[in-house]
Amino acid sequence: MHKSAINSKKLKKGLRGWLTACPFILPGLILVGLFILYPMVFTIRISLSEYQIVQGKITFIGLQNFKNVLAGGSRFWYAYRNNILYAIVTVPFIILGGMLFSYLINNLKHGGSIFRVGFYLPVITSWVIVSLVFQYMFNNSDRGLINYLLVDVFHILDDYVPWLLREWSGNAAIWLMGIWKNMGWAMLIYLAALQGIPADYYEAAKLDGAGLWKSFAYITIPCLRPTTFYVMVNMIIGSFNVFIQVLMLTGGNPNGKTSALQYLLYDKAFNKFEFGEASAVGLISAVSIVILTLVLNKTFKLDSVEKEG
C-alpha cells in the first residue's frame, strides 16, 4: 500500500514535469515534425513509389527506383564519383589555403582588416554572380579569358578549348570555384583559432631559435588540429551539396560527366518528372553523408578532439 502510494506520487510528479515541459518542447517538436520528419518520411515513401505530381497519385513499386538509379550506365555513378572527387580535391586546398592565409594575416602589422575582408568577400558574394564570372573566364574561343590568354597571348595552346563542356576541365572549373568560394570561410575560422594560441609558445620558440616556418610547422599546425578537423568535416559533408556550380557552369555536360548528386536529383525531378528516382538519389546522398560522418568521427576521434579543443 505504502509502495503504490509512492509510485503514484512519482507518476504524478513525472506527469507534472512533462506538462510543464510540454509548452516549451511542443512548438519545436511540431516544427521539426512538419519540416523535417514529414518530408523525410514522404521522401522515403516517394522513393519506393511512382509519383504523379498533379493528381498526387502514389503507386508503390518497391525498390525499382533504386535499381534504376544504381543501374550500370546511369549518370548516378558519374555524379557520385564527382562528389567524392570534389571533396578529395577541394578540401586540402581550402584547409591549407585557409590556414596559410590566416597565419599570414594574423602576423601582419598593418592592413590585416583589408585582407580579412578581401579573403572573406567570395564567401558572401552570390553563387550566381560568381558563376557568371567563371562562365566568362572559361568561355569558348577568344571570348573567354582563359582561352584568350592561353591561345592568343601566351600561345601555349594552338586551339581554343570548350573548357566547361569537357569532362575534366569542366570538373576543374567546378573545383576551382569551390576552393575560391570557401577558402575565406576557412581563413576566418582559423583566424579565430589563432587568437587562442598563447603568445608564450612563439616567444619560447623564438628564444630557441625557431624561425617563422618552424613556428608555423611545430606550434601553429598542431595547435590548430581541432579547428582543422572541424573545417575538414564541414567541407567534406558540404561537398555532397555541390549544386549551383554544376547548374550554372556545366549543366552536367558532357553526358553527365560533370554532374553531382544534387544536380542529378534536380534534373530527375524538375526536368524529367522522375520524382521517385530523384527521391532515391536524395536518400542515397543522405545515407552517404551519415556514413561519412560516422567514419570521420571514428577515424579522427572527433569527440576527443573536441575535448582537447
Add this chain to the structure above:
Amino acid sequence: MKKSILKAISLLMVAILIMSCLSGCSKSAEKVAEDEKAPLGSTGSESSSSVKDEEITLTFWHTYGDAEEAQLKNEVLPMWEKSHPNIKIDAVRQDGGQFHQMIVTSFGTGMSPDVARVDIANIAAYAKQGGLVALSDYSDFSDLAKDYMDAPLSTNLYQGKYYGLPLDTNCKAAVINTNIMGELGINGAPTTMEEFIAAAKDRGSYSLNVSGVGDWDMYPYFWLFGGTLTDDGFTKATGYLDSEASVNAMKKIIELHDEKIFTIRDIDGSVDAWDGINSEYAMFFEGPWYFGSYDDCAAKGIIASTIPTFNGNSASVVGGEDIAVFATGKHPEVSYEFAKFMTSKDVQLAMLKSGQLPILKSLVNDEAITSNPVWSVYMKQLESAKARIPSPNNTAIQEIWSETVTSIFIDGVDPQSALSSAAARIDEELR
C-alpha cells in the same frame, strides 16, 4: 499564480500553432481532394451564362520577349477585354530559362496558371502527368482544328487527344553573311549544300556553325544529309536511326567537321554563331528571332534564306509554342475560350508584327507574310520542316541524342555503333 498564467499563455500559443498548421494542411488537402474528384475537362460544368455574370481573372503564363509582350499588352489583350469585359487576363511573363521547372513546381504546389504558352516539346510530358485539359474533348475542337497547320497542331497530340492549341510556329532557316559568301565565290545565298561545300572546302577556317549537339541544333543537319529518326508514327527508332542512310548522314557531318567547314561550338570551343556570323561564318541555321533581335542585318549583309538543298532536298526542324489549359485551373471553359482567341486570325496577325509566325492555314499566303523578306523565307522553310519526336519522354530522348553525338565527336565512337545503341535506347523510351 504567475507560473500558472505563464503556463496558460504557453499552452494557448501551442494550441494556436497546432490549429494554424492543421487548418493550413486541411485546406490544401481539401483542394487536392476536390481536384482529384474532378475529372479532366469536366470542371467546366460552369455555364457560360454564370461566367458572363461574374468577374473572372485568368492567369496566363508566357515567356514572350519585350517586343512580343508589348504587342500582347497593347494590342491583343485590349481586343480580348473589349469582347470579354468581365474576364480579366493576368498575363505573367516568366523567365524562359526556368519556365519548365516553374510549371513542374506549380504542379506540386497546386499554383498552376489557368492558361500558359508552352514549348511544343513539353505538351506530351505535362499531359502524361495529368496537368492539362484535353481540348479535343470539347465539341467545337474538330472544326477548329481544320484551320490549323498540320505540323504545329500535331505537337499537341498525346495518346489520341489534343492537349493544347498551336499558338505560334517557327523553324530553322539559313542565316547568311552575303559578304563572306561573296569571298567564297557565291553570290547571295547558296542554292545547294554541294555548291556551298565545294566553295568552303579550301577556305581554311570554319564557314558553317552550330551551337551544340542537341536535337534542335543537330536534327536539321542530320535530316538534310538523309538521316531519319523513327518510323512515321514515332513508334520505333531501330531500323531508322541506325539505318545505312542515317549512318551516312552522320558520316557526312563528321566529314564536314574534319574538313574544317563545319564547327560545333560546344565541341570545338569556337565562336558562337550569333557573334561569328558578323565576321567569321558564312552561314548558320537559326529561328526567325535572330532577325527580330537586330535591326542592322541588311546593313551588315546578313540575310535569311531557305536551307540549301542536299541531294535535292531541304530540311529543318519545327519549333514554336502551344497554348494549353491547365487541369488545376478553376475556369477551364473560359480558359479554352481565351486559348481559342489567341489562335484567332486577328490575334495571329497582331502577334505576327512582333515576329510570331502564325499557325493558321489561311495566313500562309497572307500579304503580311509574303511581303516580308524574313517571314516569307521561314514560312517557305516550314514546308520541309519536321517535328521532333512527340513523346512524354522527350527529355530522355533529347539526352540520348546529345550523348550519342557527343560520344561520336568527342570520344570518337563509330557512328554505326553509336546510332545503333541510341536507336535501342530510344525504342525503350517510345514504349
